[in-house]
Every structure is written in structure tokens, then in C-alpha cells.
Amino acid sequence: MMRSIVRALFFVVLACGPMLAWGATAQEQLKAFVATVQSATGSFSQVTTSPQGGKAAPAQQGAFAFQRPGKFRWEVQKPYAQLIVADGKQVYQYDPDLAQVTVRDVGKAIGASPAAILFGSGDLEQAFNVTALPDKDGLQWLRAKPHSTADAGFAQVDIGMRDNLPVRILLLDAFGQTTRVDLxxxxANASVPVSQFQFTAPKGTDVVRM
Known part of the structure; x- marks a missing residue:
């Protein structure tokens, strides 16, 4: 379960530059973000709820960083440690408690997820059906549905923008669970050390290559 959520959530590593798009739609703001922001750092909190509205997993907090193309770091710090690192070629998902790291090719791990757009230079409409949603909670919203849900691992993602910044992401998975991520x-365009996108498995770690 954790792997499917993490795979789908690669895309949430976001930030937005100082763009003058006052009054722009969420889709226009997101396109501008992809075009202008090459790197970013920030913090996140996330919680997953079941179709019935109850918590499906403990709430998490952590930090992220990314650098185009295809490099990112997603580090869960609370309530337990989890780490995902992509070096541009491979994605490492490390679980310290299990002493295990899963290694995947970046292209296969990200696939048709929004990460392919946000960490690369492609066009959102190439992999997704994108529609505008009504403003809510002071945010401008868009919804992206992958052309192939089998490859993406999730049904849809809603992205809430405010003042050219992605503020909230709502991810609906194939099990009807919703993961809310607040950034x-x-x-934007922060200087991120190269070491943030490198991973060396600690001694004694079980390495699983997919």
C-alpha cells in the first residue's frame, strides 16, 4: 500500500517561481511553473483517508527537493522515516525500519504520473485529460486524469494553486482512498546540493531491483 501511494505521490514535489500571472487559471499557473522553475525545496504534510472518511494511514510530515530533469528527494520525517531519492536515472525507495531499498528505473517508476511533467519539460495534455474545477478554499483548481490509469496507479489528481504557488494536492487512488498533501x-529555483539526489544503501540493507 505504501509503495503505491509513494509512487503516485512523486509529483507532489512542487514549487513555483515569481511569475506575474495575476488572475490566471490553475492550468496557466501550472504551465508557467513547469516552464520557469528548475529546482525547489520545501516542506509537506500529508494524510490519507478511506472512502468512508476515516484515516487509512498515519499523518506524515517531511521535506522535499527537486531539480529538473528527473531529480528529486522526498523525505518523510514523522511519524517514521521513509526516503525516496531519484538521481535522474534511478529511483531509490528506502525503508530504514525494514532495512530495505527498492530500486527502479526513473522512467518506469514515474511512468505516466505528473512527475513526468513536473520534473521534465513535457506537456501536461500529452499524458492527462486536464479540466478546470471551481475555486474552493481560496484556491484555483485543476483536475488531471491519466489517459491510462493502469500505468499511473491513481485515478485522478486535483491541484490547488494560489498566487502562482501549488498549495494543496488531492490524490484519488484506485482503492477510493484520498491523499491530501499540503505544501x-x-x-523556487533554490540551490540544492548534488548530494541531496544521491543515495548509497547503508551496510546490511537488502537491495531489491525492480
């Missing part, structure tokens, strides 16, 4: 402290 904060976004630093």
Missing part, C-alpha cells in the same frame, strides 16, 4: 515553505 509550505516553497523556495
Amino acid at each position: 509550505s515553505g516553497l523556495q
Whole structure:
């Protein structure tokens, strides 16, 4: 379960630059973000709820960083440690408690997820059906549905923008669960050390290559 959510959530590593798009739609803001922001750092919190509205997993907090194309770091710090690192070629998903790391090719791991757009330079409409949603909670919203849900691993993703910043992501998975991710402290075009996108398995770690 954790792997499917993490795979689908690669795309949430977001930030947005100082763009003058006052009054722009969420889709226009997102396109501008992809075109202008090459790297970013920030913090996140996320919680997953069941179709009935109850918590399906403990709430999580952590930090992220990314650098185009295809490099990112998604680090869960609370309530337990989890780490995902992509170096541009491979994605490492490390679970310290299990002493295990799963290694996948970046293209296969990201596939048709929004990460292919947000960490690359492609066009959103190539992999998704994108529609505008009504404003809600002071945010401008868009919904992206992958052309092939089998490859993406999720049914749809809603992205809420405000002042050219992605603020909230709502991910609906194939099990009817919704994962809400709130982003904060976004630093666009930040200088990120190369070491943030490198991973070496600790001694004694079980390495599983997919």
C-alpha cells in the first residue's frame, strides 16, 4: 500500500517561481511553473483517508527537493522515516525500519504520473485529460486524469494553486482512498546540493531491483 501511494505521490514535489500571472487559471499557473522553475525545496504534510472518511494511514510530515530533469528527494520525517531519492536515472525507495531499498528505473517508476511533467519539460495534455474545477478554499483548481490509469496507479489528481504557488494536492487512488498533501515553505529555483539526489544503501540493507 505504501509503495503505491509513494509512487503516485512523486509529483507532489512542487514549487513555483515569481511569475506575474495575476488572475490566471490553475492550468496557466501550472504551465508557467513547469516552464520557469528548475529546482525547489520545501516542506509537506500529508494524510490519507478511506472512502468512508476515516484515516487509512498515519499523518506524515517531511521535506522535499527537486531539480529538473528527473531529480528529486522526498523525505518523510514523522511519524517514521521513509526516503525516496531519484538521481535522474534511478529511483531509490528506502525503508530504514525494514532495512530495505527498492530500486527502479526513473522512467518506469514515474511512468505516466505528473512527475513526468513536473520534473521534465513535457506537456501536461500529452499524458492527462486536464479540466478546470471551481475555486474552493481560496484556491484555483485543476483536475488531471491519466489517459491510462493502469500505468499511473491513481485515478485522478486535483491541484490547488494560489498566487502562482501549488498549495494543496488531492490524490484519488484506485482503492477510493484520498491523499491530501499540503505544501509550505516553497523556495523556487533554490540551490540544492548534488548530494541531496544521491543515495548509497547503508551496510546490511537488502537491495531489491525492480
